[in-house]
Every structure is written in structure tokens, then in C-alpha cells.
Amino acid sequence: MTRQHRPNIAASVRQRLLDQARSKRIDFNLLLTRYGLERFLYRLGCSEYRERFILKGAMLFPLWGVVSYRSTRDVDLLGYGESELAALVEVFRRISRTEVADDGVIFDPASVQAEDIRDQMEYAGTRIKLNADLAGARIHLQVDIGFGDVVTPAAATADYPTVLDQPAPHIRVYPRETVVAEKFQAMVHLGIANSRMKDFHDLWVLGSQFDFDGATLTAALVRTFERRNTPLPNTVPLALTPEFFLDDRKIRQWKAFLNRAGLEIKPELSEVAAFIAGFVMPLIDSGSHRGAPDGAWWQAGGPWQAGLAPTRHALI
Structure with missing residues (x-):
């Protein structure tokens, strides 16, 4: 795991997520995954690799203010630079070790795995899987990375909306x-x-x-x-x-x-x-x-x- 967190903070965050899931009548595990992805994006934005990846996919819609939208359990990125599996594993391990203010989430660098993917579009990509922990709740995260696409107009940098009152991920994002x-x-x-x-x-x-x-x-x-x-x-x-x-x-x-x-x-x-x-x-x-x-x-x-x-x- 990246480092020890104060148990009271992690437990408090978990309880707040549970309360929010109950009040909004949404699946707690889905909200937990959303929080884990959000906090990973925050670490990405604080890391030396923040210019190498651009957010795309379904997670863009909450950023654009679309309130009622299909849920997602993974994050999609456009990547630049090295695309070899071993290199990406090391990059994501380093991102997961990024020191940030305590948000209750502990990422496990040793859990990072990478595999080649080929979707229906026949474009090669890489799937990253990693685990995190929030006060004993296990979070399984998936990040799909594509390479080689062109972005028009140029990607902008934005603050991603947060589930709780945590610092917002500051990351590059796809244009609509x-x-x-x-x-x-x-x-x-x-x-x-x-x-x-x-x-x-x-x-x-x-x-x-x-x-x-x-x-x-x-x-x-x-x-x-x-x-x-x-x-x-x-x-x-x-x-x-x-x-x-x-x-x-x-x-x-x-x-x-x-x-x-x-x-x-x-x-x-x-x-x-x-x-x-x-x-x-x-x-x-x-x-x-x-x-x-x-x-x-x-x-x-x-x-x-x-x-x-x-x-x-x-x-x-």
C-alpha cells in the first residue's frame, strides 16, 4: 500500500459515501468505485505524468454537468509516450504512490497489472487493473488506455467534480x-x-x-x-x-x-x-x-x- 492513513479519516469517508448512496438510492459499490477512480485521477493530476494522459469516455459527462447519466465502473484515457505493458505498469505504480492529502484511499502499487485489449473497433489498447482500500472496503479499479488518436480542438485542463468535499482532480480532458x-x-x-x-x-x-x-x-x-x-x-x-x-x-x-x-x-x-x-x-x-x-x-x-x-x- 502507498502509506498509512489515519483510520478515522478513512472510516469517516466510507460512512459519508454510504450515507450518500442511501440518500440518493444508488448502489454503494458503484459510488465507492466512482470515488476510487476520482481519487486516482487526483493523484494523476498531481503526478509527473499528468501531461501524458487525457480523460475520455463516460466519466466526461459529470464534468460537463450531465446530471442523469449512465454509470461507469472504469475510466478511459488517451495516452502518449511509451505503450509497452511493463512501462505502463511502472507508470501506474508511481501514480498510485503519489503523496496527497489524506482522502482515506490507500492504493496498492503491487496490485497493478496490465494487459493488451482489442475492442470491437480493432484498435489496440491497454487495460490497467489495480486495487485500493477504503477503511476495509476493497475497490477494484480498471483503466483503459488508447493510443494514437487525434484530439480536435486541443485538450483542455479542467477540475473534475468530486463526490465529497475533497480537492478536485486537475487533469487534461477530451473536447466534446x-x-x-x-x-x-x-x-x-x-x-x-x-x-x-x-x-x-x-x-x-x-x-x-x-x-x-x-x-x-x-x-x-x-x-x-x-x-x-x-x-x-x-x-x-x-x-x-x-x-x-x-x-x-x-x-x-x-x-x-x-x-x-x-x-x-x-x-x-x-x-x-x-x-x-x-x-x-x-x-x-x-x-x-x-x-x-x-x-x-x-x-x-x-x-x-x-x-x-x-x-x-x-x-x-
């Missing part, structure tokens, strides 16, 4: 534009084989709740497709057509995802696909030089409009 670009590229690439229902949900949430500048999002789409060696589609991709969203198997996968994620709002897959097509395809046309409005901007919920966004719709 690259999240949109990567998820849409996955839809185009996978076609009917796509079982990543979270991507459909996430694009629907992003387009519904946030404003976008057309030029910036177009640049992210073009650069992401180029980096991933995927041609921009000439027509609406299969994943956004009736062949996909009316397929019985896809409907079952969608409903299973919604139930598993415990989401309150459960739109139909066909509704989500139509929304995504209206959100992304006008810019794909632009990126392919087939014509799209200059100076286009997207107010949360759409549709795209020409001209500069009014001040009250300032993009964030």
Missing part, C-alpha cells in the same frame, strides 16, 4: 467535438456489426444538451476519420438507417443497454438514429465538400443554423 467524431466514426466503421449502443446514446445526449460550432466539429470529424483511415460516408451510414434501427437484434441490444444503464429516459433507437443523422450528416457533407452552411452553429437540440451563434448561445 472529438467525442462526437470518434463515436460517429465507430458507427460508420462497424455497420450492422455494431453493438456499441452506448455510442448512440452518447451522441443523442451530446446533441441534445450542448451547443456546437460547425467549423470546429467538422474539423474534428475530418481529422478523426483521416487518423483512423476511414473514408467519410457518401450517404447516411447503415447504422442510422432502418436496416439497422429496425433490426430485431439491434432493438434488443438497445433495450438491454437502457435497462442495464438504469436510465430514466428511454427513447426508441429509431428516434435516436434520426436525431444523430440530423446532427452529424450536414457536417459530413461539409467535410466532403458537398455543401453545408458557412458559419453553421448548433444550439442544443438542433437544428443547424447558418450565421454566428448569438451571445446567449455561446459555445462552451
